Amino acid sequence: MAWLVVRLAISVSLLYTASAVFEDQVGKFDWRQQFIGKVRFALFDTHSQASKKLLVATDKNVFASLNSRTGDLFWRHVDKIGPEGHIDALLMYGQDAVVVTGNGRLLRSWETTVGGLKWETVLDTGSFQAAALVGVQDFVKYVAVLKKSAISLHDLSSGSQIWVENLPDSDTVQYQTIYSGGNGLVFVFGVVPNSHIVIVEYKIEDGEIMRKKSVEAAWMSSLESSCTVISSGILLCVDQITQSLYTLQLQSAEQTEIRQIHLQTLDLEVASGFQPVLTSTQPNPAQPPLSEFFLQLSPDHHILLQLKDGLIAPLRDFNPSYLAAFATSGERTVAAVMSPKNDTACSINLFSADTGRRHLDTTIIYHMDPNGGKPNRLYVHAFLKKDDSVGYRVMVQTEDLTLTFLQQPGRVVWVREEALADVVTMEMVDLPFTGTQAELEGEFGKKAAIQDGLLPMVLKRLSSQFILLQAWLAHLWKLFYDARKPRSSVKNEVTIDTLSRDEFNLQKMMVMVTASGKLFGIDSKSGTILWKQYLENIQPDSVFKLIVQRTTAHFPHPPQCTLLIKNKDTGLGNLYVFNPIFGKKSQISVPALPRPVLQTLLLPVIDQDYAKVLLLIDDQYKVTAFPSTKNVLQQLQDTASSIFFYLVDSSQGKLSGFRLRKDLSTELIWEVVIPTEVQKIVAIKGKRANEHVHSQGRVMGDRSVLYKYLNPNLLAVITESTDTHQERSFVGIFLIDGVTGRIVHEAVQRKARGPVHFVHSENWMVYVYWNSKFRRNEFSVLELFEGAELYNSTVFSSLDRPHPPQVLQQSYIFPAPISTLEATLTEKGITSRHLLVGLPSGNILSLPKMFLDPRRPEVVSEQSREENLIPYAPEMPIREEWFINYNQTVSRIRGIHTAPSGLESTCLVVAYGLDIYQTRVFPSKQFDVLKDDYDYVLISSVLFGLFFATMISKRLAEVKLLNRAWR
């Protein structure tokens, strides 16, 4: 009952802060893009000719169906993150797709048209090895799953287990693959490395072991990559060391010796250090595979071979060739081979599998993106044309995770950039002015102008004004022209040439850095990818830091971004400097970084080209400046004594502060050590450099002012206890001044556990933790105030703030788990702040900071009412209207980026995870924008009416006065 009242009170108190997106605003300024990740399995639906389905399973544990005509998603299932949701195998037969997930934990069957789950079976424990469809008499009825020590057979239509059998000698034999040729038997292959191969034959009906044999094979180390089954049950293996192929009849009882065929006899040789790969095809699981197969001898050499009457004969040699794949349509099996054409293009050709003859007019030209990676996977969809010839489409996956779908004769049907499923960091950069605006700016910007003299200046001004007039007329003409066309056909295609800043700077360039090392420039208004750049040789677990060194404001200097790529293990880094608008690599020479980089620091110091100076501190505490011109070094020397930086060593719990010396060396000036036996540092955050605070204090109910403690050097350090017992665990919060090392505030949240998400801004800090006693998520807010008077109101110096700030803190219950936390940011900081809370459900909650205010009173008083403080309620509300992304959920949300726009009321928000969602938020409503349905006609007619009325009444008054004077 009490809780009911609590909730009632909360909802009443909230009545005046409701805000939401209206139905007609949907999609107007927001967009979402959905991704799947790196494709591991892809299968085309060959069930019917007209099918557009393409089933994919990816490394992000996503199982989806793509429309092969457009590249859009039909449906998508996002499984658990990590090994629990890992997709082990994907098999398709007819309308059913069978998926094994979680290292053989679950076996699921999906209906492929709508993506519905047909059945699900929990499998016995044991690590997954292989799965295969099993057919009997031309019908696929079962699916077999091979685990480390057992094999089980399941019914394809219901998922029920037919039988399960333990594998013989599974502690010594590594069972790895499975094969069934539709003759009532299932073969399981195991290997004892460098000793022998074990082949076990099971009867499909009851799982009885029909035969078990072991064959000597001292050269064999692993079956999976080097063996395959071809023809009517012949095991084929390849070995690089002995340079041989090996064949073995599976069903003959007498052959216990494996047959060796030297590659030399076929005039072939495996490239040294290359593990040769065999590729065979089994078009129908109920029938034995074909006797043709591909052998890859080196990264760019494939050969199509055929086994006939026990003899292996080459059908066609593809040298050079990057990729090769089989595809089947009806009764005909073809092979597609991708070979290099020239430096920028590849050609894909179709060959008939049984003869190796090339099909005429089947060439697809694949143009390689000069800013992309090499192709590494080829998926072929073959179909029969009306004239009974074979047509095909291909999907190419490249190293930079681009999926390109091509059809004859090389038309790109669609492209998906799957690297965007793993965005690591991003920045939003202002767009440049249009050419004409830039022209006008340039007039004042160039130094030469001063020397020109008066007359040329006047001429230049006139010419630029004329250009502006021209542009304006062109714009008017375009408006007039567009107005006559129906609305839907007017669609401004955004290209890199037409990019220009809009009136309110709402359109920006999103520079996104992905884990695969591919950079993207995306237009924030439409989501169009305007440029992309793949950085090769990026280690898989590198750390990225993106820094905007020069914004667009310094025409004619182009904007400049710097990406620091750091190897996680060695700490060695390198810099990549580029133009964020066009994505071009900058020609500026980059300093070499021979030592691991510990810290970077972007200074407000600018060089003569208006680029901010970046300091890189290496592990010997030496500082490298970039750019390092003479001008910069001089400025650094002058300001060295006021440049401080901090380093964190979380393994030792040490925070240390350094000061720059004139010779660019550093000296240690403070140290704080938090003993690692008790707690460990998990996160540290300063404030955002581009944040503005509008007001220095808060006006209280009694008209006095409470001044904020606005320390730009303040660091928030979060620690977690090493003791994880629910009664003794705690989360530590330290607020440390980054210049002096002074601990400004130190608090302990008892009975709390991470993961801690926090935002540090202005004079407050908000953090979320898990209360291990009550088992709930809780929000806590800290606010720092100087008190009723400011110590020094003109300037803040960390060295001169002797009085510690007053700290206020309050905590609240948050009734949902949290994925990420960020605060809105606006141009001048006048607009009230909101917290953007990314929830695991994919929603983004826009929570007013007003609810997180430690001054919320327990008991309402006159003064607190005057101040507009909401009475304290322990539970934080979640209201559906506050979800800024309505039903456009962002799967696995990992980060939210906020950026100010030119409008004070508007903050741009980008949420990224598996999907990317961009929108605008208006924390204080759109107070500086007229509404869309604003009645211009009415207001202007009223204005004109009043104007004429005054004119007329003035005239009448004059006449009246004149008449009166005559009287």
Add this chain to the structure above:
Amino acid sequence: MATIRVLSLILSVLSTVTLLWTESGECNNGRRSGDAVDTDFSGFSVPLEHSFEVDDVPRFRLRGALQLRGGRENGVYLSQNQLSEKDRSTLKDVAAVDGLYRIRVPRVSLQADRQTERQSEGYLTTFVRAIWSCFSPECSLVESHLSDVITLHTDVSGYIIGISIVTIPGSCRGVEVEDEVDLEVFNTTISVVAPVTAPVPETAPYIERMEQEMEKKGKNPQEQKSFFAKYWYLILGGAVFLMATSSAQTPPGGAREQS
């Protein structure tokens, strides 16, 4: 390593020496000077060192001894030496070149129950160079006539994790410090700060308050009136309004006649 151990030993010996020396009554400016002369003083002492050099290379010298007392109430008492003539001149020189003044304390635990542990840890901490230093602009120290506030921060388990020093006033206003009268003794305020416990959501008082409000409402005699007794005026008004509208719906012709 060995030399460091020896050094630390000497340091601890030194500190006890200074402790004895200061007890004879030179300058005891500790915040708890009253408690400090307790006879059963069970605390222990750590050296507080400082460094101020014109060339800005830290060379730490003993400034005084911190007497720390474990237990629930973390007491601290500082006894410090007088600045020598030479030190005073160096200090002024350092202040002139805007140098740094650094202080440091070894890393110890304040907890009484770790008293035995502490002995061994004292050696350990000197070995792991676990020394905090802090600095303040020298000129401000001179201008403030050696008045400073030193704060020792401890973590939950009582380890000293950081030290800070501030001078009041903290800024340099360029006031000339004429003679050295004030520069002889430090006027230090020292304190130990332990982490505060962050608040948890206060559900109990909130529910209590809500219940009280409910009760208040329940007792309110107005609440117990019947529906008609409470809203008779609204009902009456509504009825009148209804009658008025029904009469207004009479044919417009009739209305005109009336006017």
